[in-house]
Amino acid sequence: MANRKLDMGKAWTQTTALIGANKDTISAIAGLFIFLPSFAAALFVPEIANPPQPAPQPGADPQVAMQATLDQLTAMYADNWALFLAITIAGFVGSMSLLALLTDRGNPTVGEALGKGLKSIPSYIAAQILCGLAAGLVIGLPLGLVGAFAPPAVTVLVSLLLVVLAIYxxxxxxxxxxxxxxxxVRNPFTAIARSWQLTKGNSLRIFAFLVLLFVVIVIIGALVQGVLTLILSAFGGSVASIGTGIVGALVNAVVTVIFLVVIAAVHRQLAGASPERLAETFE
Structure with a gap:
């Protein structure tokens, strides 16, 4: 049986419909697990919003300057690893709970969605580890070998090809x-295989849809954040710091929610209605 073809217009219509129909529960989950952690990070580690920039030195080697910046960022994450770990876990819980909320099997409450989200975390982490290992073997290993033994021109060409493979x-x-x-689906191997099967014949459409969405949503978000941050910076002190943190966390939450709901809409379209929903249709 041939896979369904993704209709990008229909996917966006479903996205807006899902957000409209679940705005209260989406707001609750996004506020608790995406907005608040992001706001806390902005307050306790303000360097996230304004990464350290080394003072320019005339005649300095750009690679040395870049390495200094990386060292500062590494130190920042090392000093605040517990906070970043908590934010990452909160993001996992929020994302999986929000997706569980968007099932077509009834209308789960926030509590039910959180329960399903928590249960799915181990499988999701396992699947991400497996994908990371696969990417390391397929992309990282060849890149390392080519970089070590091939001429620079060949390394650049292979790197570009591997970038395309990584996107794929x-x-x-x-x-x-x-x-x-x-x-x-709790088996991570089965989940990976299912994702691969659902996207078969639709990879280019999904890529184009996500790139278009990224360009539009992220640019608009960056412009809004930039304007509001500029206005708030005029107040100075704690008002500017807190206000900037709120704006950044809000933009991050909105963008994250949109992308998650888009992925849910794409999945719903390619996977089709659940057996429960089909049964309801013919009752």
């Missing part, structure tokens, strides 16, 4: 989260 793998694995959270 990202698209093929893009539906793992909804497969686990919505379809409740």
């Amino acid at each position: 793998l990202v698209i093929k694995f893009s539906l793992i989260a909804p497969v686990i959270a919505i379809d409740e």
Whole structure:
């Protein structure tokens, strides 16, 4: 049986419909697990919003300056690893719970969605580890070998090809989260295979849809954040710091929610209605 073809217009219509129909519960989950952690990070580690920049030195080697910046960022993350770990876990819980909320099997409450989200975390982490290992073997190992033994021109060419391959793998694995959270597939190998199968014949469409969405949503978000940050900076002191943190966290939450709901809409379209929904249709 041939796979369904993704209709990008229909996917966006479903996205807006899902957000409109679940705005209260989406707001609750996004506020608790995406907005608040992001706001806390902005307050306790303000360097996240304004990464350290080394003072320019005339005649300095750019690579040395870049290394200094990386060292500062590494130190920042090392000093605040517990906070970043908590934010990461909160993001996992929020994302998987939000996806579980968007199932077509009834209308789960926030509590039910959180329960399903928590249960799906181990499978999701396992699937991400497996995907990371696969990407390391397929991309990292060849890149390392080529970089060590091939001429620079060949290294550049192979690197470009591997970038294309990396993007392809990202698209093929893009539906793992909804497969686990919505379809409740707990076996990570099965979830990976299911995502691969659902995206078959639709990789280019999904890529184009996500790139278009990224360009539009992220640019608009960056412009809004930039304007509001500029206005708030005029107040100075704690008002500017807190206000900037709120704006950044809000933009991050909105963008994250949109992308998650888009992925859920793409999954819903490619996977089709659940057996429960089909049964309801013919009752």
